[in-house]
Amino acid sequence: MSTVLSIRSVTKTYYKPDGSVMAQALRGVNVDIEKGEYVAIMGSSGSGKSTLMNVLGCLDRPTTGEYFLGGKNVATMSDEELSLYRGRTIGFIFQAFNLIPELTIEGNVEVPLFYQGVPPAERRQRALDALKIVQLDHRTGHRPKELSGGQMQRVAIARALVTTPVLLLADEPTGNLDSATGQAILQVFDDLHDQGMTIVMVTHDPKVSERCQRIVRLADGVVETDVRQTPTRPVRTRVAEPAPQATPDSGVEPVAAIASA
Ligand code: ADP
Ligand code: MG
Numbered sequence: 001m002s003t004v005l006s007i008r009s010v011t012k013t014y015y016k017p018d019g020s021v022m023a024q025a026l027r028g029v030n031v032d033i034e035k036g037e038y039v040a041i042m043g044s045s046g047s048g049k050s051t052l053m054n055v056l057g058c059l060d061r062p063t064t065g066e067y068f069l070g071g072k073n074v075a076t077m078s079d080e081e082l083s084l085y086r087g088r089t090i091g092f093i094f095q096a097f098n099l100i101p102e103l104t105i106e107g108n109v110e111v112p113l114f115y116q117g118v119p120p121a122e123r124r125q126r127a128l129d130a131l132k133i134v135q136l137d138h139r140t141g142h143r144p145k146e147l148s149g150g151q152m153q154r155v156a157i158a159r160a161l162v163t164t165p166v167l168l169l170a171d172e173p174t175g176n177l178d179s180a181t182g183q184a185i186l187q188v189f190d191d192l193h194d195q196g197m198t199i200v201m202v203t204h205d206p207k208v209s210e211r212c213q214r215i216v217r218l219a220d221g222v223v224e225t226d227v228r229q230t231p232t233r234p235v236r237t238r239v240a241e242p243a244p245q246a247t248p249d250s251g252v253e254p255v256a257a258i259a260s261a
Helices: 048-056 080-089 105-115 120-133 149-161 181-196
Strands: 002-016 021-035 038-042 062-068 090-093 168-171 196-201 214-219 222-228
Touching: 002 048, 021 048, 021 196, 021 222, 038 048, 048 168, 048 196, 062 222, 090 149, 105 120, 105 149, 120 149, 149 181, 168 181, 181 196
Parallel strands: 038 196, 038 214, 090 168, 168 196
Antiparallel strands: 002 021, 002 062, 214 222
């Protein structure tokens, strides 16, 4: 096994404008994540989950401690180097999807490639390939508002995959979805895991975390427990794609029946 990321004695302190301490969000966290692992980050509100994800995702730098991502020491990179490296290495999935409403589905998926200077024809092809993985390649010209929540999250997953990252980070990716739709999205993550993707997901839902191989539980800015487990997956369901005229809020959500058993 190879190590995808390794953090050592990571702390993160938020300061007030006057320089006094506002919050010690992380107080010495050590985590190693191996290639192909599917890890849930859990813990009560305020325990430091989002702060840890921001550090892992190189959106924020630790106050102290070390972070090695893909064998490289992130701390010594300039902001410019880091953002380039982050773009090539990590795919992010957010609770609120964070799609750009003015762009088409395909345009949204192309965005990370645009920032990497990939030429238009290649961008288009790679966006289509990524949309195929989440079974939305027939919706390329639609705008996000024409899609259901589950479909929007699948677009966001395609956008995260389009750069062929080594690591997927997801902060409560099913938090804004109803339970059936959330299950469909989790099947997409299961499939990506089966294909060897390394996934780290924040969740407070035990039904979500039981699908993971490992649960890292934070409490008050430190790792309280870090346990490996045998994942439990629910039986797969297959639901027909709704008719094209179905409104985004009709409550009908197609299941991403990828590689159904
Ligand atoms: P969680 O995601 O587990 O709810 P967070 O990482 O968001 O926890 O927060 C951990 C602690 O850090 C909390 O006490 C929170 O108030 C504080 N915190 C988070 N972000 C900031 C920030 N940008 N500025 C100041 N304090 C923050
Ligand atoms: Mg949070």
